[in-house]
Amino acid sequence: MSEADNNLVRIRNLHFSRGHSKIFNGIDIDIPKGKITAIMGPSGTGKTTLLKLIGGQLKPQKGTIHFHGENIPAMKTKKLYEVRKKMGMLFQSGALLTDMSVFDNIAFPMREHTELPEVMIRDMVLMKLQAVGLRGARDLNPSQLSGGMARRVALARAIALDPEMILYDEPFTGQDPISMGVLVQLIRSMNDALELTSVIVSHDIQETLAIADKIYIISQGKIVGHGDPQEMNQSDSPWINQFVHGEADGPVPFHYPARSYKDDMLAGQ
Amino acid sequence: MSNSRILEISVGIFVAVGVAALLVLAVNVSNVSGFSAGKQYTVTANFDNVSGLKARSAVAIAGVTVGRVVSITVDPMTFEAVVEMTIDSSFNEVPVDSSVGIYTAGLLGEKYVGIEPGGAPDFLEEGGVIRLTQSSIVLEKLISQFLFSQSDNDE
Amino acid sequence: MFDWFAQFGNKTIEFFARLGKEVLLFIQTVLAFVPLLLRPALIVQQLFSIGVRSMLLIIVSGFFVGMVLGLQGYNTLVDFGAEESLGVVVALSLVRELGPVVTALLFAGRAGSALTAEIGLMKATEQLSGLEMMAVNPVERILAPRLLAGIISMPLLAAMFSAVGIFGGYLVGVDLLGVDEGAYWSQMQAKVDFDQDIVNGVIKSVVFGIVTTWIAVYEGYTCVPTSEGVSGATTRTVVYSALVVLGLDFLLTALMLE
Numbered sequence: 001m002s003e004a005d006n007n008l009v010r011i012r013n014l015h016f017s018r019g020h021s022k023i024f025n026g027i028d029i030d031i032p033k034g035k036i037t038a039i040m041g042p043s044g045t046g047k048t049t050l051l052k053l054i055g056g057q058l059k060p061q062k063g064t065i066h067f068h069g070e071n072i073p074a075m076k077t078k079k080l081y082e083v084r085k086k087m088g089m090l091f092q093s094g095a096l097l098t099d100m101s102v103f104d105n106i107a108f109p110m111r112e113h114t115e116l117p118e119v120m121i122r123d124m125v126l127m128k129l130q131a132v133g134l135r136g137a138r139d140l141n142p143s144q145l146s147g148g149m150a151r152r153v154a155l156a157r158a159i160a161l162d163p164e165m166i167l168y169d170e171p172f173t174g175q176d177p178i179s180m181g182v183l184v185q186l187i188r189s190m191n192d193a194l195e196l197t198s199v200i201v202s203h204d205i206q207e208t209l210a211i212a213d214k215i216y217i218i219s220q221g222k223i224v225g226h227g228d229p230q231e232m233n234q235s236d237s238p239w240i241n242q243f244v245h246g247e248a249d250g251p252v253p254f255h256y257p258a259r260s261y262k263d264d265m266l267a268g269q
Numbered sequence: 270m271s272n273s274r275i276l277e278i279s280v281g282i283f284v285a286v287g288v289a290a291l292l293v294l295a296v297n298v299s300n301v302s303g304f305s306a307g308k309q310y311t312v313t314a315n316f317d318n319v320s321g322l323k324a325r326s327a328v329a330i331a332g333v334t335v336g337r338v339v340s341i342t343v344d345p346m347t348f349e350a351v352v353e354m355t356i357d358s359s360f361n362e363v364p365v366d367s368s369v370g371i372y373t374a375g376l377l378g379e380k381y382v383g384i385e386p387g388g389a390p391d392f393l394e395e396g397g398v399i400r401l402t403q404s405s406i407v408l409e410k411l412i413s414q415f416l417f418s419q420s421d422n423d424e
Numbered sequence: 425m426f427d428w429f430a431q432f433g434n435k436t437i438e439f440f441a442r443l444g445k446e447v448l449l450f451i452q453t454v455l456a457f458v459p460l461l462l463r464p465a466l467i468v469q470q471l472f473s474i475g476v477r478s479m480l481l482i483i484v485s486g487f488f489v490g491m492v493l494g495l496q497g498y499n500t501l502v503d504f505g506a507e508e509s510l511g512v513v514v515a516l517s518l519v520r521e522l523g524p525v526v527t528a529l530l531f532a533g534r535a536g537s538a539l540t541a542e543i544g545l546m547k548a549t550e551q552l553s554g555l556e557m558m559a560v561n562p563v564e565r566i567l568a569p570r571l572l573a574g575i576i577s578m579p580l581l582a583a584m585f586s587a588v589g590i591f592g593g594y595l596v597g598v599d600l601l602g603v604d605e606g607a608y609w610s611q612m613q614a615k616v617d618f619d620q621d622i623v624n625g626v627i628k629s630v631v632f633g634i635v636t637t638w639i640a641v642y643e644g645y646t647c648v649p650t651s652e653g654v655s656g657a658t659t660r661t662v663v664y665s666a667l668v669v670l671g672l673d674f675l676l677t678a679l680m681l682e
Contacts, residue, residue, distance in 0.1 A: 276472045279472060280471045282476075283577075284475075284580065286580075287475075287579070287580025287581065290580070290584040290586070290587035291579070294519060294586055294587055294622050295618060295622055297609070297613070298515050298519065298586075298590060298613065299617060299618040327614075379614065
């Protein structure tokens, strides 16, 4: 099998800017089928933006994003909605619909997109909830869930239509160690059991390195390094080193760009 | 399930009350019920002057409303006002020699068409014409006539 | 100087771009009414939160407005010995003007602001994005049922307002101030015309329904997804709705009087 066939998503020469600030300045990313790919980088480097670009919610100024060999930015709205049925996305906040119960949230995509009888939907919803361990919470409202539980429910909803790919937006942020462990295990086991392709956007290094098969590190609109977790840990690139080991100063400066400290202090007089 | 049942019932009540309110406005408040529902026939009458009479004004026999004025036009030849009115079919035995006049309900009230039944054995039918008419009283003319006759008497 | 021109030009282009965007979104939303008819449950749900929840406010307000009209109308008419015409005054004021206008203003405050806040918060909590990623178009699933329910609700609410108001005027005029009951109703029936007054009032309220609901839905959908953004959008909904309703009322009245 050639390498091209192995990649579910191929991003080439992607440029994206919002207003005057450039977010991506020509990046190339390959997301292999059946693997967990992590996209990492400091906050504010547009990792979430990247997911929205893959999902077709934003359009790049330049470049291509091929999913199954089709260019997402060039798709018509109708086609785009068809393609999105093959993707699931886990939002940072969970993005559960607040006016319905946990059960109805997971049934929602099934009711919207299939003509299945209610009995069958019930069985499928319970199966998804069982997979994330929250079958007992089906009658709760989203507001009654803790952050970790909300994310697990959102995960169950993301796999409701049996997608080929799941996009995780900062799945570990703000979780206590236990729910973090639960999520790490869930993402790994879902990926293997359902033969999914997973894309994780995160800046939690330890958890991400533990489950990812392939890692890209973005900084200042560019890919500064990629490889498997081991390569990342042993890399001699100062960018990667600073990020992986959490050093305060380095290629990513501690100080926000400003004129010299001395000038600024004297300017007040 | 019971939750969505309550929702459906309350929306049902909402729509029913809204439609009922519209019906009340149409039937009770406005004059839509009038005579448009039942059968009716149309007659016309020519007047020298209809000042103050409008479309939808009442047509009455002995003060009881039996119909409505449909339209008021001017005959281009005779310069008379042609008043077309509909009368409810239950009053279909109005003699052909009846006379019509334009009266006022109260001193400042609405103008209406009053029918004074005649004695002929034949009755008015669809498209019939009432020959005997008495025009609207124009207050200004009446007053000036009165003043004129007063000054005549003074001499 | 050139700077000023450039800025002015930019602002103008920006304005037309926004206007075009809004019109396109409106057309998309209205086109989504067609598939929506196959799913009446969605409309029923919105009729509940938009219509049913505004009903009590509208009925109580209509009752008080009618009573005030009865009181004020009587005091003015009695000077001319024309208190028999109280029914006409109350009914025409309500059916032609106050019914549609006050209902629209109350509706903007009650249902409009709630709609903006709801949709704005859905945006802020990524629910709208979430829908898109679940291949559910938020314009069809969120905006269209709300707009349609608003358009259906408004004339019904305005009719309730007027009907209850006429009854309120009756209570004050006839029961309290002693206007003849027969005169109240018969004069009203003689002077209120179905086509001229009732139908025009309903047309007004349908137009107000479209405008106020659209403003609410649009402000929510395009708000800045932060707490300030949502609160600002909610305020704008009420302010814009009030201004547009009053302005349009003048325009429609002028058109209807020919």
